[in-house]
Amino acid sequence: MALTLYHNDMSVCAQKVRLCLAEKQLAYEDRHLNLRAGDQKRPEYLALNPNGYVPTLVHDDFVLGESTVICEYIDDAFTAPPLKPADPKERARMRGFTKFIDAAIFPATATVSMSIAFHHQFTPEMYDTMEKARPGWLANFRQLQKGTENPAFPAAIRRLDKMIADMERALADHQGPWLVGETYTLADVAYAPYVTRLDHLKFFDGMVEKRFRVAAWYNRMRTRPSYKEALAKWFNPKYLPLMDEKGSEAWPRVCELLAA
Structure with a gap:
């Protein structure tokens, strides 16, 4: 193997x-x-x-x-330990969570991350290379450079706020430590990077101010050895200060958008 x-x-x-x-x-x-x-x-x-x-x-x-x-x-x-619940209803709930990653949460995260922080990492010398590899890339990139004024940004940040609200509701409804109940599943695996990204952008604390169950879930997630091995060990020190700085600058505008 x-x-x-x-x-x-x-x-x-x-x-x-x-x-x-x-x-x-x-x-x-x-x-x-x-x-x-x-x-x-x-x-x-x-x-x-x-x-x-x-x-x-x-x-x-x-x-x-x-x-x-x-x-x-x-x-x-690799069946041990299983990351899908044995109960069919819980398994369906798990797949409900993972479905929305591809359909909505990943695109929203990409828009928010690039608009706030990552577009600063691209140099003019890189533009031609990216445009040749992906025609139309430069026109989209010009929108991302507008930051929170990117026309796609408001819908994207609201979708990520909905993600946090959906997690809070699930944790309350199922009254367990994990998203589908007592069992840690692929749903928790799938959502950990996206919540971490909001944390790195300095949006997480404000978005979970009244969603204490998600805050507790994230604390549990970060104590797992797997999180430390798979995520924390790989955090890039060139990215973190950029996300911290640019996310903190953008937070007042994010608050306005979420309150609207």
Whole structure:
């Protein structure tokens, strides 16, 4: 059995897969990609993942992309400890959570992260390279450079606030420590990177001010050895100060948008 993971340190999708692997205590060969340098668009990587995204998992000769699918595969292929509930109703609730990651939460997180912080990491020299790799990229990037005035930003930040509200409601309804009840599942694995991103942007404390159950969930999550191994160990010191500074600057405008 050989596992190879192509990933990036601060990618929320890659963080999710690393967390799943850590929960299973699975060793893997680490292939870290520098997304700002365009490693994900190199021919040798596109041969594995034609979409040019991270992560990609290779299990022996089986190649798999898409983080939600990868996590489901890991749990099916390596059954202990299980990360899906045995109860069909709880399993359905778990999949309800993971469904919204791909449909809404990832796009909203990408918009918020790039608008607030990450667009500052791109230099003019990188624009031509990115535009050639992804035609239309530069026009979208110009919108992201507008920060909280990016036309897509208000809907994105409200969607992430709804994510926190949905988590709070689930934790209250099921009266358990985890999102579907007593069992730690792929739902918790999936949401940990997105809540962490809000924390790094200095939005989390304000968004959970009256949602104490989510705050307690996040504290429980961060004490798990898997979180420390899969997320905290990989936090990039070049990213954290940027997110702290730019997120703190943006918070007053975020408050206005959430109150509107």
